[in-house]
Amino acid sequence: MSYGLLKGKRGIIFGALNEMSIAWKVAEQAVAEGAIITLSNTPMAVRMGEVNALSEKLNAPVIAADATSVADLENVFAKSQELLGGKIDFVLHSIGMSMNVRKKREYDDLDYDMFHKTLDISALSFHKMLQVAKKMDAIAEGGSVIALSYIAAQRVLFGYNDMADAKSLLESITRSFGYIYGRERGIRINTISQSPTMTTAGSGVGVMGNLMDFSERVSPLGNAKADECANYCIVMFSDLTRKVTMQNLFHDGGFSSMAMSESAMTQYLQSFEK
Numbered sequence: 001m002s003y004g005l006l007k008g009k010r011g012i013i014f015g016a017l018n019e020m021s022i023a024w025k026v027a028e029q030a031v032a033e034g035a036i037i038t039l040s041n042t043p044m045a046v047r048m049g050e051v052n053a054l055s056e057k058l059n060a061p062v063i064a065a066d067a068t069s070v071a072d073l074e075n076v077f078a079k080s081q082e083l084l085g086g087k088i089d090f091v092l093h094s095i096g097m098s099m100n101v102r103k104k105r106e107y108d109d110l111d112y113d114m115f116h117k118t119l120d121i122s123a124l125s126f127h128k129m130l131q132v133a134k135k136m137d138a139i140a141e142g143g144s145v146i147a148l149s150y151i152a153a154q155r156v157l158f159g160y161n162d163m164a165d166a167k168s169l170l171e172s173i174t175r176s177f178g179y180i181y182g183r184e185r186g187i188r189i190n191t192i193s194q195s196p197t198m199t200t201a202g203s204g205v206g207v208m209g210n211l212m213d214f215s216e217r218v219s220p221l222g223n224a225k226a227d228e229c230a231n232y233c234i235v236m237f238s239d240l241t242r243k244v245t246m247q248n249l250f251h252d253g254g255f256s257s258m259a260m261s262e263s264a265m266t267q268y269l270q271s272f273e274k
């Protein structure tokens with residue numbers, strides 16, 4: 001069902017790789033809610049991935065960019081304003097990658113070049129995006145910027161590795177830049193902390209299946225799905241949330257407020273039975 005929440009708004013969606021991607025669902029819903037958008041992903045993802053099919057379906061131009069490159073980001077904001085016909089109203093940062101996770105390096109045996117890359121791709125890219133947009137004055141007054149985070153920023157979840165540090169940094173950038181962009185241009189910046197979700201990035205975390213199963217059982221509402229995350233992004237892009245900024249918003253079926261559930265307790269006690 002469409003409510004026209006983004007009617008007349010212009011947006012940039014970073015990170016749609018395939019149909020499982022959270023960004024893919026956000027792009028589809030943003031257009032269904034009346035927005036016009038551009039899509040961006042790495043040159044490699046654009047060549048190899050399915051983003052061109054999404055582009056055709058949504059009539060949304062693709063602008064390739066490595067989100068760690070300031071020049072590439074400048075190009076995305078310049079071209080998007082040109083193609084969409086004005087300043088940008090909303091931006092989604094849906095980007096994450098850790099070579100340490102991919103190569104199964106443990107947290108006490110990290111490769112530091114890979115660690116730098118994790119932080120650059122998954123967190124600094126958000127600062128770069130915001131700094132570029134602000135310098136170019138590319139986001140309209142009242143605009144809304146969202147990045148996607150995970151609860152491993154606050155709590156230790158075994159196996160999430162250096163991505164936990166990247167998410168902590170991402171959330172900190174959200175607060176620090178949110179203050180400046182809010183004060184100077186009335187622009188909102190928030191993170192949505194999403195349940196574990198089976199996507200390409202998600203399945204790269206070796207223990208993801210176990211984390212998903214655990215949080216599904218512990219959360220009173222169960223895990224939030226990718227399309228439900230997209231719903232929340234749309235509300236945050238809309239004019240209904242004009243005074244929400246610098247927040248980390250949990251979208252996790254209640255997981256972040258739980259410690260021990262009845263079923264987890266039962267399971268725990270059973271593990272001691274002979």
Ligand SMILES: NC(=O)c1ccc[n+]([C@@H]2O[C@H](COP(=O)([O-])OP(=O)(O)OC[C@H]3O[C@@H](n4cnc5c(N)ncnc54)[C@H](O)[C@@H]3O)[C@@H](O)[C@H]2O)c1
Pocket residue numbers: 014015016017018020021022023041042045065066067068093094095096097121148149150193194195196197198199200201202203
């Ligand atoms: N899947 C989960 O369980 C989960 C949970 C919470 C938060 N998140 C976050 O959601 C976001 C989206 O991930 P997803 O789960 O949809 O997976 P995904 O693999 O579909 O998306 C990750 C995207 O990052 C892009 N990317 C990687 N390096 C890049 C670079 N240098 N420049 C530009 N783009 C680059 C990839 O091409 C891909 O499109 C990530 O920030 C992820 O950490 C995911």
